[in-house]
Amino acid sequence: MKDWLRLPALHFLLIGGLLFAADAWWRRASRAGEVQAEVPKTIVISAAEIAQLRRQWYAQSGRLPDPGELRAAIDHAIDEEVLYSEALARELDRDDEVVRQRLVSVMGFLSDDEKRDATALYRAALELGLDRNDLVVRRHLVQLMRLLARRPEVPRPVTDAELVALLEREPERWQRPAEVTLTHVFLSASRRGSRVDRDARDLLERLLGEHAGADRASALGDPFPLGTEVRHASERDLQRIFGAGFAQELAEVKPGQWSGPIRSSYGGHLVWVRERIPPRVPPLEAIRSQLLQQLRDQRGEERARAKLRAWRAGYTIEVADAGQAEARFDPALYPARVDVTLPGPQPFLGD
Secondary structure (H helix, E strand, C coil), X not given: CHHHHCCHHHHHHHHHHXXXXXXXXXXXXXXXXHHHHXXXXXXXXXXXXXXXXXXXXXXXXXXXXXXXXXXXXXXXXXXXXXXXXXXXXXXXXXXXXXXXXXXXXXXXXXXXXXXXXXXXXXXXXHHCCHHHCCHHHHHHHHXXXXXXXXXXXXXXXXXXXXXXXXXXXXXXXXXECCEEEEEEEEEEHHHHHHHXXXXXXXXXXXXXXXXXXXXXXXXXXCCCCCCCEEEEECHHHHHHHHCCCHHHHHCCCCCXXXXXXXXXXXXXXXXXXXXXXXXXXXXXXXXXXXXXXXXXXXXXXXXXXXXXXXXXXXXXXXXXXXXXXXXXXXXXXXXXXXCCCCCCCCCCCCC
């Protein structure tokens, strides 16, 4: 008997039988998976949900959405449902620290047993299905799916040619504003009162008569908190330093001579414009990091749209009649312009 069990032919038959059984089981499991995958998943946007979307829009804007805006809101709601369902299918809610902390917090509020530890609270929350109904958990899972949708399967390096093409497509986006460098003599309105304009004109006449240069004239005025030299200032910088209107008046001043007085929030200024730099597009190296980030964002957005379209194709989507939803919502019953998040197209975040 023992010799018979040692026969290689018997071993061959046993191993072959096991392989055949494993192959048959795998084929059955595969066919079952294929059948299950072929069963369409359904997303239903009910009349009550559409009415809620219209109510949120009205609360935010004070008016009802037009048909196009309502379609966009419904489409966004469908996307959220798809992303949430895909997140659950991938079990992203399991062992996620944000989900865990949220469920422990909610269950701790609901539980009467103060001795329960975090693990017990978490398990109790799962048993009650709180992970499927909590809005914070839902939003977190949707956001995770948005991030996953943006992620590349295989990272692709960015070339300088792609960066240059991006820069050339939108030069106005990267254009740096005009800048000016100047020296000014300040005459304080708080010190001089009603004499400030007259004193400024007298000092300007003196400077022009003496052919005074910009270097020594600044000592003839009053102290200015931010100094008498302003270098490479844009219109926004000038507005921040001197107040509204200063930049517009300075634009008429010729470089290389004393001009003014120009009024600011603090008094009068005699100015000597040393240099004007016109608006210009910076070289590639100066904005390489910003261009890289924009290109990555664009690629991520394209990947996310493609993946969302593919995921949506696996669902049967049923949307209730808009007329039923309209009948469910009377604007007169709800106040306008309260703090409600407006549904609408959302960017895919991250890269």
